[in-house]
Amino acid sequence: MNMDFIAKELKRLFRSFGFAIQGFIHAVKKERNMQIHLTAACLVLFFAYFFSISRMEWIIILLCIGSVISLECINTAIERTIDLCTDEIKPLAKQAKDTAAAAVFVFAIISAIIGVIIFFERVLTFLNFL
Numbered sequence: 001m002n003m004d005f006i007a008k009e010l011k012r013l014f015r016s017f018g019f020a021i022q023g024f025i026h027a028v029k030k031e032r033n034m035q036i037h038l039t040a041a042c043l044v045l046f047f048a049y050f051f052s053i054s055r056m057e058w059i060i061i062l063l064c065i066g067s068v069i070s071l072e073c074i075n076t077a078i079e080r081t082i083d084l085c086t087d088e089i090k091p092l093a094k095q096a097k098d099t100a101a102a103a104v105f106v107f108a109i110i111s112a113i114i115g116v117i118i119f120f121e122r123v124l125t126f127l128n129f130l
């Protein structure tokens with residue numbers, strides 16, 4: 001492998017990171033649900049730090065945040081693809097969009113339940129302490 005080849009591959013790699021970041025910025029700017037997820041994620045990270053949760057709990061929370069945000073990106077991509085394919089009202093377009101939205105919804109609900117399991121007792125203890 002010569003240095004030229006490595007430099008070219010690295011450039012390609014960083015270019016693809018750049019495209020991914022552009023996609024993420026687009027989703028954050030245009031999708032209200034993504035803005036809600038990110039706000040919730042910031043709150044959860046603050047509470048996680050505040051309550052000094054365990055290493056395993058950090059891992060679970062980071063997995064949940066990453067999964068919800070990734071699913072929202074995929075949902076946005078599916079919405080755009082469908083809008084690109086048709087601007088007519090079609091049952092299949094509705095099914096595809098709604099099912100993609102359901103993927104985010106299911107994981108967001110499960111993440112909220114995990115959040116309650118991790119934080120509920122700690123919040124109660126903190127409130128009693130006040």
Ligand SMILES: Nc1ncnc2c1ncn2[C@@H]1O[C@H](COP(=O)(O)OP(=O)(O)OP(=O)(O)O)[C@@H](O)[C@H]1O
Nearest residue numbers: 031032079086087088089090091093094095097098
């Ligand atoms: N081409 C289409 N044919 C049939 N139903 C559609 C079509 N486009 C959207 N819908 C449906 O209309 C409803 C609203 O969809 P729309 O994409 O406008 O908003 P949304 O799903 O809330 O997304 P956004 O995050 O952009 O607000 C959804 O149930 C969606 O499945």
